[in-house]
Amino acid sequence: MAETGAPRAGGTAGQVTVGLEVSQWKYLSGEESDPRMHAVLSVRVDGTEGGGPVLAQVLALDCSGSMTWPPEKLHAAQEAAVAAIRALPDGTPFAVVRGNEQGTMAYPGTATMARASDTTRKRAERVVHGLVAGGGTCIGAWLDLARRLLTEQGAPVGHVLLLTDGKNEHDEQMPLAGVLEECAGRFVCDAWGIGDGWDARELLAVTRRLHGSASSVREEAALPVEYEKLVSGLLTKTVPELAISVTPMPGAEVRYLKQVFPTEVELTPEEGTERFVTRAWGDETRRYQLCLCADPAGRPRREDLQLAVVAVDVPGAQEARLPAPQPCLVHWTDNPALSRHTDAQVEHFEQHQRLGEAVAAATDAHRRGERDLAEHQLGRAAQLAEAMGATEQLDRLARLVRIDDASAGRVALRPDVTAVDFEHLIAASSHSSYGPASGTGTGGGTGTGGGSAAGFTAAPGSGRATVPCPGCSHKAPAAARFCPSCGHPFEALP
Known part of the structure; x- marks a missing residue:
């Protein structure tokens, strides 16, 4: 499409x-x-800094029954929505959607968008603080209402900030897959998980299709600050x-x-x-x-x-x-001494993809009660993160496993690990690290x-590439004389 x-x-x-x-x-x-x-x-x-804000913002807030416990969860969600509303500059179109098995208007009271001002921000805050949770979850209905609001508004940058604590259990009422096709290209959506019942892969299905990102908070109290930072970043988007x-x-x-x-x-x-x-x-x-x-x-x-x-x-x-x-x-x-090499940046992001696959496989194994397999897959993830030099990913993995030897993939699953720990890890694994320096490969410019566009020329050169070690299969810089993992000597690059 x-x-x-x-x-x-x-x-x-x-x-x-x-x-x-x-x-x-x-x-x-x-x-x-x-x-x-x-x-x-x-x-x-x-x-882009001189372009001025061009944002239209919809806040989609989960108000399903599961948000009632613990009480701090709904309170944190309300405070986060208020923090986002307060950060909107005057004149910014905005709306708040109350989400359960339906998507309904919380503020304004009709299917339209208000313009941010001292008056409308205060009114919206009162409405948000008065929201009551109850019912189920149908994320497709929330996004469909947001689409209709943003289509009527016609702002250059439409954005939806979606928060949920649960799974999309009423999908049959408005299937999410079809809604995503309708929404694709019309706005950007960032999604957040809170509590212990949300599904990271559902959030990623939304954000990958709608050009956003999926994130989560372990402590409810951290959510308002995260919302403030996110909205501040959105206001710099002027293209x-x-x-x-x-x-x-x-x-x-x-x-x-x-x-x-x-x-x-x-x-x-x-x-x-x-x-x-x-x-x-x-x-x-x-x-x-x-x-x-x-x-x-x-x-x-x-x-x-x-x-x-x-x-x-x-x-x-x-x-x-x-x-x-x-x-x-x-x-x-x-x-074959030439064709077996790989560009360093390509290898970095392919390793990151394999890391995400290992985390997903570990999550599925843990859900099935296969702790040994989950531990094995997390060991593979640690090995990949170590090879990439991805310290943040290693730190996240360390919440779930004790890492004895990352380069060898030797880890031990922590006894107190829970299902939601894996969801946090999946969401975090969708954020990649920068990787090697750009513009170093042959044909780069x-x-x-x-x-x-006329008169292309490409300077000859070896570029920056990686090569698999014949001893241990770990990737190493093509110019290296020895494998940094096992010490195996390399042949010189022709």
Whole structure:
């Protein structure tokens, strides 16, 4: 399904500058049955600070029966919503949705949005503090009401801040999958879990489709501060959209493009194109993994070939300074010493994906009562986090296991670990670390100003790559003389 964008009028700062870098290892074996070229695109946006806020905010607050106990939970949710409302600048459209098995208006009282002012903020605070919990949970109904509110408002950056403490138990009343298809491309949604009954993968299904992030709090009292920080960050988002276009050469095909940093986000191309629209930018860097496939039959060997061209644009930004389009290259080779390498950035984010898969497998095993298997999978996650140098992930894992030797994956499941500990870990694992320095792979480039798409050249070079150790299979820098894990000597890179 094509993602139809929010209205593009207004909001973009006067002089936005966009940078684009491509990091890849260009050498592929022509003997593979399905050769794929992976690259990481780093996109940087600067100069948005003078654009002024363009936000329209919907707060979707879980008011199902489970929010009544312990009482601190509903109180923390109310205080968080109030903190978010107080942070909204004058004139910002906003609304509060009361969520249970239905989505109903809490403030304003009709299906419309108020404009933030001293008066409307105080009225909304009184309504939020008076909310009473009861009923079930149907997240699809909450998002559908938010969609209708934001569609009527037509703000450049529509945002939904969703909070829940439970599972989507009344999905049959308004199936979430269908609602997400209707909402995709119309607003950004960040979702938070609170308490001990929420499902991290349900929240991730929402946020990955709606270009947001899933988070959680272990202590209810921490929620208001987290909401304040999140809204402060939202107010810096003054570029509603940025589009990434991938033009494959004849014989090549785009398999996927997905955001991998700072969080994992699904990207769907506009219908009939390879143009992917991303949402709500401030001054920030995001990274995307691009997968291309091509048939080497009949193609020249031992020379660089252009496999695709990547370009970015900012719809509606008349004065944006855009980078020159960048090439993705392929070099078909019969030399396994070249084709067995992997770009360091690609390897980093593929390791992060494997870490998330290990955490999910551990969660499923724990739900089935298979503690030994859960421990094994968490050991695998610790091993991956250690290899990546991901200290935050190791710290999170240490809440569930005692880590005896991270590099060997030797861990022991803590006796007091609970089901919700795994949900916190899944949500946190969707936030990736930055990874290796960008722009170091062969075929990479940086564009920070305007320029023509003509006359591509690619400087030769080895790039920054990783190689599997023949002794222990751990990845190591291609230029290393010895494996940093087991000490096995490496052959010199040709």
